[in-house]
Amino acid sequence: MLDRARVLDAGDPLADYRERFLVPEGVIYLDGNSLGCLPKATPARIEQVVREEWGQDLIRSWNSAGWIDMPVRVGAKIAPLIGAQPHEVIACDSTSVNLFKLISAALAMRPDRKVVLSEPGNFPTDLYMIDGLEKQGLATRRLAERGKLVEALGDDVALLLLTHTHYKTGELFDMAELTLAAHDAGALVLWDLSHSGGALPVDLNGCGADFAVGCGYKYLGGGPGAPAYAFVAERHLEAAQQPLTGWMGHAAPFAFSDDYAPAPGVEKLLCGTPPILGLAALEVGVDLIAEIGVERLYAKSQKLSEFFRQCLAEQGIILDLVSPIDPAQRGSQLSFRASAAYAICQALIARGVIGDFRDPDILRFGFAPAYLRFEDMTEAARHLAEVLETGEWQRDEFRERAAVT
Secondary structure, three states: OHHHHHHHHHOOOOHHHHHHEEOOOOOEEOOOOOOOOEEOOHHHHHHHHHHHHHOOOHHHHHHHOOHHHHHHHHHHHHHHHOOOOHHHEEEOOOHHHHHHHHHHHHHHHOOOOOEEEEOOOOOHHHHHHHHHHHHOOOOEEEEOOHHHOOOOOOOOEEEEEEEOEOOOOOEEOOHHHHHHHHHHOOOEEEEEOOOOOOOOOOOHHHHOOOEEEEOOOOOOOOOOOOOOEEEEOHHHOOOOOOOOOOHHHEOOHHHOOOOOOEOOOHHHHOOOOOOHHHHHHHHHHHHHHHHHOHHHHHHHHHHHHHHHHHHHHHOOOOOEEOOOOOHHHEOOEEEEEOOOHHHHHHHHHHOOEEOEEEOOOEEEEEOOOOOOOHHHHHHHHHHHHHHHHHOHHHOHHHHOOOOOO
């Protein structure tokens, strides 16, 4: 398989992009679906912002360096990656905060309904935000299994909130089908794209989506805690009103009026002062992903994941695959169930193969094709086979749970 991997790498049209990222020597990084590798252009851009724009031009940089427009500018660059128009997306705050804003906006647009429908096992922050609104008496949370979501769309449902690519399994929802079903039931739809944006093609407008959120630190390469983004369909820009009425979301923030008036467009989703350093880093990552192209990235990620499965089979590794077998039905990851998943993950990390673990028993490997090689797949499979065959994972230091994984 190693010889075949090298042939595939030699013919890979994206191979040169690996040099545009900082991949530590001796590391096979299979956790880009949690935190993407650092684009090599990012440190210089951050230094420019710090030393020149902040250090020399100081407050003038809000205008001279375009700081004030960064949320809109970066959002407009993200838009084509998720099938949106530039004026429908803004980069701001965190995924959690943007979820709160848009769930609240949707509930206000359906005043005769209070139910927010989701699935059990959705990413926790999505469910927690519904729970918080429920405690305020503004929402009622309803959970239904994947196969029963459509029948759970009663006339009391205001919003269907789902994550497009499941964070544990990588399973994809049919965005078009579920959006249509929700609309037929009179509900709005909010898609969490945190494990999709920048990894696979998304067509929000083609599917008729109402709202969406996503994070900037996974496949978009914005760095730890990078600003997130939010999408509001053009048809809702006037009606949607978010609850965090901070000064940057005001129609005229520098008029310093005592009374709040929301900005007319997607800018109304802004709240406080934009995090310029984070936005600058995110913009570098977004530009790079846009240059490579999401369609090309997803095509390679499918090939990588299938090749990885073949490498596992050649090594005689038998693990319970919980991701869909069909690569077209999953995001850019493979997840396996194993009772010793945590210890196996830690043993691999000690060898420089960085995947991750999701409680209680999921071993997850992410494929960020901009900087991964087919040769990495053969080496990762070899290390996994050795960890399992030797019982290396049973060492005490690998079995003791750390506070952060």
